[in-house]
Amino acid sequence: MVGESENYDTEQEHLNNVFGARLRITTLRGAAGPGIELLEYLAPRDGRPMPLDVRANDLVHWQTRLTTGDIGAAAQRVRAAGARFVSPGVIALPDAALGFNQGFLVRDPDGHAVQLIQR
Numbered sequence: 001m002v003g004e005s006e007n008y009d010t011e012q013e014h015l016n017n018v019f020g021a022r023l024r025i026t027t028l029r030g031a032a033g034p035g036i037e038l039l040e041y042l043a044p045r046d047g048r049p050m051p052l053d054v055r056a057n058d059l060v061h062w063q064t065r066l067t068t069g070d071i072g073a074a075a076q077r078v079r080a081a082g083a084r085f086v087s088p089g090v091i092a093l094p095d096a097a098l099g100f101n102q103g104f105l106v107r108d109p110d111g112h113a114v115q116l117i118q119r
Contacts, residue, residue, distance in 0.1 A: 002027040002035060006042070020044050036064065050111035056086070063105065063113035071102045071118035078106055078116070086113065093117075 008022040016023070022043040029035035041047060054061055068074040075090050086105040093100050103117035 002029045008043075018044065052111075054111075056105070056113070061113065063115050065115045065117060067100075067117055067119055069118065071104070071116065074116050075104055078104075083107065083109075083114075 004024065004026050006022070006024050012021045012023065013019055015021075018041075020043055021041065024040040024042055026038045026040075027035055028038065051060070056063075071090050079085070083106040086107060087103075090102055090104050092102055099119050100117040101119070103115060105113060105115045108114055
């Protein structure tokens with residue numbers, strides 16, 4: 001984790017186009033490459049939940065892709081944390097054109113899809 005902040009007021013409302021927006025923002029950054037900002041809406045709390053039957057080919061589907069050097073260890077940690085696997089586990093990716101050879105897809109506690117891959 002690189003940082004954490006709580007943002008609110010008129011500027012945040014306009015940025016998110018949500019009246020009364022108050023967010024907790026957590027920033028993650030690896031040793032190299034871009035960072036990720038995770039937004040948690042503290043207010044308003046009336047957002048719609050992700051439908052339970054969302055599939056990867058639905059328009060509403062969104063996933064965050066993270067890379068790891070040890071996909072097996074990452075899968076064990078994620079499984080131990082109780083994450084819901086979308087894929088049957090770690091799968092081999094037959095076409096390594098993008099540089100990935102193994103990966104898996106899970107949902108976080110809020111239902112967001114997270115794909116972990118190994119280069």
